[in-house]
Amino acid sequence: GIWLRGEPFRFKMLRVLLFFAGAAGALASTFEDAQRLPFKGYCAKAPQAQQSGFPEAPPAHVLQEAKLQLSGIQLVFRHGARDLSSDKPCFKPMRQAFKNCSVQTLVSFTGLSPSEPLPLVREVLDAYPLRELHLPGSGYTSGLRGCGLGVLLDAAIPQTKALAAELRRYFPRLPAMPSRNTTRLYSTGKLRTEATLFLMQRELFGDTPGVRLFSRPVSSDPWDLNQHCPRAGLARHARHYKSGPNLITRRFPDFARRWKQAAGTDFQPGFKDCLLVATCSEQHTLHLPQLLQPGSPLFKEALRVSLKMYQEHYMRDPEALHLLAAPVLIELEHFMIMQATQGSPLLAMWATHDTTILVFLAALGVWDGQWPPYTDTVVLEVYKESDSTSLSNESYFRFLHHGVPVVFPWCETQEKEIRSHLIPGLCNVKSFLPPWITPYRNLQRLRDACARTDPVGTDAEFLYEDHLLHSQSDGFMESLWSRNSCVMYALSCGVFMFLGYCWRELRELSNRNSQFGSAQLESLLSS
Numbered sequence: 466g467i468w469l470r471g472e473p474f475r476f477k478m479l480r481v482l483l484f485f486a487g488a489a490g491a492l493a494s495t496f497e498d499a500q501r502l503p504f505k506g507y508c509a510k511a512p513q514a515q516q517s518g519f520p521e522a523p524p525a526h527v528l529q530e531a532k533l534q535l536s537g538i539q540l541v542f543r544h545g546a547r548d549l550s551s552d553k554p555c556f557k558p559m560r561q562a563f564k565n566c567s568v569q570t571l572v573s574f575t576g577l578s579p580s581e582p583l584p585l586v587r588e589v590l591d592a593y594p595l596r597e598l599h600l601p602g603s604g605y606t607s608g609l610r611g612c613g614l615g616v617l618l619d620a621a622i623p624q625t626k627a628l629a630a631e632l633r634r635y636f637p638r639l640p641a642m643p644s645r646n647t648t649r650l651y652s653t654g655k656l657r658t659e660a661t662l663f664l665m666q667r668e669l670f671g672d673t674p675g676v677r678l679f680s681r682p683v684s685s686d687p688w689d690l691n692q693h694c695p696r697a698g699l700a701r702h703a704r705h706y707k708s709g710p711n712l713i714t715r716r717f718p719d720f721a722r723r724w725k726q727a728a729g730t731d732f733q734p735g736f737k738d739c740l741l742v743a744t745c746s747e748q749h750t751l752h753l754p755q756l757l758q759p760g761s762p763l764f765k766e767a768l769r770v771s772l773k774m775y776q777e778h779y780m781r782d783p784e785a786l787h788l789l790a791a792p793v794l795i796e797l798e799h800f801m802i803m804q805a806t807q808g809s810p811l812l813a814m815w816a817t818h819d820t821t822i823l824v825f826l827a828a829l830g831v832w833d834g835q836w837p838p839y840t841d842t843v844v845l846e847v848y849k850e851s852d853s854t855s856l857s858n859e860s861y862f863r864f865l866h867h868g869v870p871v872v873f874p875w876c877e878t879q880e881k882e883i884r885s886h887l888i889p890g891l892c893n894v895k896s897f898l899p900p901w902i903t904p905y906r907n908l909q910r911l912r913d914a915c916a917r918t919d920p921v922g923t924d925a926e927f928l929y930e931d932h933l934l935h936s937q938s939d940g941f942m943e944s945l946w947s948r949n950s951c952v953m954y955a956l957s958c959g960v961f962m963f964l965g966y967c968w969r970e971l972r973e974l975s976n977r978n979s980q981f982g983s984a985q986l987e988s989l990l991s992s
Contacts, residue, residue: 499834503768508745509839512627519631520868531887532852537804539813539845544661545621551704552595555739556728561751566612568660589613629668649813654683658816687792694915697785727756737771790828791905804847805860860894
């Protein structure tokens with residue numbers, strides 16, 4: 466009966482299948498491209514990396530022709546170069562000397578006397594106790610002084626200055642002095658993001674006293690992915706992710722053996738931090754073993770395996786990504802609407818971390834599989850109509866990453882035809898967030914969704930074990946499993962949408978073709 470309808474329905478089905486197959490294939494191809502050059506541009510050398518990663522503002526004549534004016538921007542950015550963020554013995558022996566950090570933690574009060582007291586300067590001891598074989602101090606601690614865990618290195622200073630210079634060049638309408646009506650500064654409670662934002666505002670506005678920096682407790686800050694959400698699991702941060710003890714050996718046996726010979730340890734995806742910190746600091750602060758020197762085959766393979774494991778880890782559970790990203794995205798939307806309707810704040814800056822940027826890009830479906838480098842930047846532009854006679858009074862935004870406009874597939878407005886040829890990536894502010902976020906606008910529904918626990922194991926080891934137990938596969942199935950799990954997610958969505966489309970077409974067919982007997986029709990619909 467379907468085929469008697471002729472060509473159109475067959476072509477419709479074929480287009481649906483090709484669309485989802487093409488989307489899944491494109492996603493797999495993008496992630497594989499990232500694996501060919503894993504952690505590309507991670508060190509973000511100043512000023513070239515900051516210059517190439519920042520967008521070009523639309524020229525004045527383009528804005529005039531589009532009858533738009535830039536009414537505000539938001540800047541989401543990662544901090545600059547840091548030392549190791551956690552105490553992991555990546556190889557034996559590890560010789561680190563993180564002392565080239567100019568960031569100082571101060572302890573002080575205000576209002577004690579007309580002449581304010583000088584602050585106490587904190588020095589950190591025993592930042593990496595697991596790596597210390599000989600403890601000359603009390604017997605339990607070495608007393609070695611250093612920068613501390615995840616503290617900015619001196620290389621972060623020129624990186625942050627270059628980022629501020631690009632922002633000043635890109636947005637010359639910056640206020641001369643920050644105020645509550647013109648500027649919003651937010652940082653996570655980590656020293657590296659606070660120090661980055663301090664240096665950014667100093668480069669932009671000079672030594673302005675009393676500038677307010679907003680933050681939240683680290684333990685509950687969604688900008689640090691620390692909100693209470695058992696459903697999302699505990700391994701949200703790269704430093705917390707640890708694969709099962711046998712996973713690397715089973716999936717990459719030859720690599721695991723060579724790593725063990727060269728490093729003396731069992732490889733973990735988080736060891737990429739040791740490789741990258743040593744490389745970016747030119748091994749002045751951390752020395753790599755001879756067989757793991759930057760550019761060596763084993764070094765490249767280790768980064769490739771690490772990135773592949775993180776891609777699978779973050780993309781295997783889309784609902785967890787949505788729950789983690791929802792508060793951040795809704796807060797961005799809130800300030801975007803304020804900029805569109807009230808014109809303030811003119812500038813909002815959010816100092817955050819690589820995994821936060823990765824998670825909300827992945828939740829929006831626009832992560833390319835590459836790890837966010839130092840000073841990675843997402844720019845949100847907000848435009849208002851400059852024509853006072855316009856009756857629509859609409860506002861628009863652009864989402865830019867690596868200086869390139871990102872077009873969201875759910876952004877379907879007439880502005881695509883009218884103004885996007887002048888300003889690529891333009892979209893109505895009303896279409897900023899995807900449809901999946903609708904239920905999470907209700908805080909109680911978000912909390913209820915987060916309170917659920919995932920009955921499936923959260924470690925990639927469980928997924929791989931389940932595959933080994935239940936699969937009677939040949940090489941094709943093993944190859945399919947090795948693809949990123951988000952591809953399988955996209956294919957599953959495609960199948961369900963395709964079945965729904967078929968059901969609709971069959972119902973329409975039943976209404977149009979009276980020659981079908983009722984028994985035949987019921988049998989066909991059931992099948």
